[in-house]
């Protein structure tokens with residue numbers, strides 16, 4: 001017996017390979033001299049093609065997989081086999097994450113397989129680990145599971161998968177294994193290109209699976225579809241639901257899931273729904289119960305089942321049409337993995353087809369609007385969908401249709417489909433459906449009718465959005481929804497029209513949630529202009545806050561804080577009427593949580609001496625010789641005081657900051673500062689200002705000429721004015737802050753903005769007080785004030801460019817606020833750079849610094865305390881109403897700190913300070 005066969009038996013308990021292709025693929029991967037492309041149908045045993053070599057090779061195999069649920073499933077399966085496999089993901093408790101990272105950093109890690117999502121592998125927090133593994137030659141293989149996600153022609157295209165091409169480039173010399181079940185020819189080519197596979201060896205098995213019986217039932221012809229489904233399920237399960245296996249019913253909408261599950265249960269077969277609208281706990285329970293055979297039927301949206309490895313699935317029903325034949329093949333392929341006869345049925349409805357057709361076209365058009373251009377591959381979803389429709393409507397062997405679609409020769413069906421079983425029945429059904437269609441008239445036609453008619457040429461465009469990847473759930477109930485469709489069409493029409501008028505409607509297009517979106521009611525568009533990304537960002541803010549309160553400030557988030565955050569977010573979502581009020585409420589909640597947390601540590605903080613703060617400030621060395629913008633973030637607040645404090649950013653360039661901090665580093669030559677130290681440094685208080693001006697590495701470029709640069713000297717008259725102005729500004733900001741909230745706090749330490757689109761540079765600078773006040777004061781409406789507080793503010797950039805101050809540092813600092821998914825350019829580039837330089841940087845620390853800094857620098861409690869100390873009348877001011885005149889006065893004062901009681905103290909140096 002060969003070593004490979006022995007390992008197969010020892011680790012997996014299999015006596016032989018499932019197929020010749022499986023064996024050949026395993027051996028090719030083991031050889032390690034070529035990249036390998038495994039193209040086998042679902043259930044063919046693709047995973048083994050990298051899992052077995054991973055166990056036999058020295059080092060760790062990095063497995064990229066699209067869904068955390070799928071990863072968990074695989075990891076659990078491997079753990080049960082005593083295979084050292086783990087996953088690093090956002091749901092992992094921090095203790096476990098630390099344990100895994102410690103193992104990976106050890107000299108000879110125990111772990112053999114590390115599962116990770118494409119997002120996580122690209123995240124800054126993971127880079128040090130990756131670089132270290134790579135540098136130490138500990139990466140055995142890179143396996144990309146569900147590789148069709150990489151292709152823009154693939155039905156589950158995920159933009160983050162595209163980044164894997166870069167990862168691939170970094171991992172020179174590490175063989176790559178790409179695996180997928182569904183890859184028509186063009187998708188295969190795209191995968192090879194995207195993953196930069198080097199003339200890979202391709203292992204493929206025919207898609208035909210003779211144990212699967214396919215049939216199509218026209219739902220509209222049935223007197224009671226649920227009863228029909230019940231009879232089918234009973235038969236497929238062998239009558240005894242408890243022992244003979246289980247089934248999956250796929251629905252397109254959450255409502256359908258609920259409805260079908262309810263009906264089946266009522267009729268006698270226990271069924272549970274599974275969709276993204278369920279509470280996390282309920283969803284998990286549905287899956288667990290089904291996996292454990294406690295509930296025989298799961299009724300789910302397509303977010304369920306990717307990679308579900310359950311051998312005894314006796315039937316897969318599509319209550320609604322799949323979006324493509326490739327998807328259908330994959331989804332239906334979850335049946336009969338044990339090789340026993342199983343059934344795959346579609347309950348087809350032309351009405352359903354029309355809806356889907358409409359939605360696909362809409363999705364295509366949305367993508368095109370967003371992109372602003374057409375691409376050849378835009379056509380793919382429609383072509384794929386047409387193949388799906390043809391599968392249902394044609395007179396012919398279903399297996400043959402599938403095989404041909406994947407470029408395989410026509411198989412010998414041998415009665416494994418309804419047509420081959422009895423073509424007359426299929427024909428009869430088609431005829432009855434055609435008759436029904438004629439009777440019911442145009443409603444059955446292929447195109448939905450909108451108020452202005454529907455011109456597919458105009459609206460579908462001969463182009464397509466790459467992958468029509470998110471199609472379920474938010475499309476509303478399949479039941480009588482003509483009103484909704486009318487509205488949808490109306491919206492689409494308006495958008496199309498305004499697109500033609502060159503308006504930027506694309507911004508308003510609702511981008512549906514990803515399949516693994518954690519939000520409740522993720523696809524709800526109840527609040528206009530509130531995007532899923534915004535909500536996810538808010539969720540992460542809440543979770544981060546919750547996590548901190550528990551003292552688990554590491555990068556991970558535990559699942560219970562996530563649950564809690566999901567609940568809180570949903571509660572706010574439900575209670576909010578507008579996007580801005582929603583964001584305001586989130587910030588308020590974050591602020592409240594921070595306050596309560598800060599209260600508990602307030603005593604501790606007070607006891608820390610100024611001396612310590614100053615020491616810390618000077619000892620906090622930049623990482624890798626580079627000072628993070630977040631480390632000098634206090635600049636922004638200094639600007640608030642219009643240069644009142646010593647080293648005002650008004651005169652500071654990023655280059656200066658860098659130079660000075662480097663000088664300081666060399667001079668002090670101390671050990672790198674603990675981020676916590678930096679945290680403390682950022683906690684500016686009135687008491688520490690002098691210290692900071694003396695010890696801060698940040699020196700004003702024009703400090704020798706600026707009258708504002710030496711706060712330790714006796715203040716000149718002008719300086720006093722500036723001081724007053726600064727004080728006023730604080731009052732003002734306090735005023736608006738208080739008035740506004742009930743509300744959101746700029747001081748909450750987080751500005752909620754649209755999280756950046758993939759790859760975009762759309763960062764929201766934290767508004768400084770001046771900007772806020774300036775804008776707020778022109779607004780009387782509560783919501784618009786909130787909007788000013790929360791929306792993307794050009795303030796920092798404007799101010800900076802007005803000043804001539806390079807904005808890079810501030811932007812980077814702002815980016816830090818967005819957490820690990822919104823890393824700075826520097827962070828994004830760092831892995832590659834470090835690889836190229838051969839000296840991996842330690843971004844783990846960097847990201848910690850940024851994270852910590854952001855929290856403390858803008859801690860509302862700190863700001864409030866500070867203010868109260870300096871201006872005891874803050875609270876009073878905040879409660880006073882303000883007249884329009886007062887507001888105008890305030891605005892002008894903010895714009896010009898030399899303004900006082902209707903007069904401007906215009907001085908050359910003043911204008912110099914502002915123009916520089």
Ligand SMILES: Nc1ncnc2c1ncn2[C@@H]1O[C@H](COP(=O)(O)OP(=O)(O)OP(=O)(O)O)[C@@H](O)[C@H]1O
Pocket residue numbers: 014015016017018019022040041042043044045046047048180181306307308309311337
């Ligand atoms: N050599 C083998 N002998 C017997 N069973 C096997 C063998 N290899 C794999 N299997 C089993 O086949 C089932 C399907 O394997 P696997 O999950 O790897 O399929 P897959 O091709 O990856 O499917 P998917 O496309 O859904 O990811 C699993 O239960 C697995 O344990």
Ligand SMILES: [Zn+2]
Pocket residue numbers: 396397398399400413414415416417418419420421
């Ligand atoms: Zn057939």
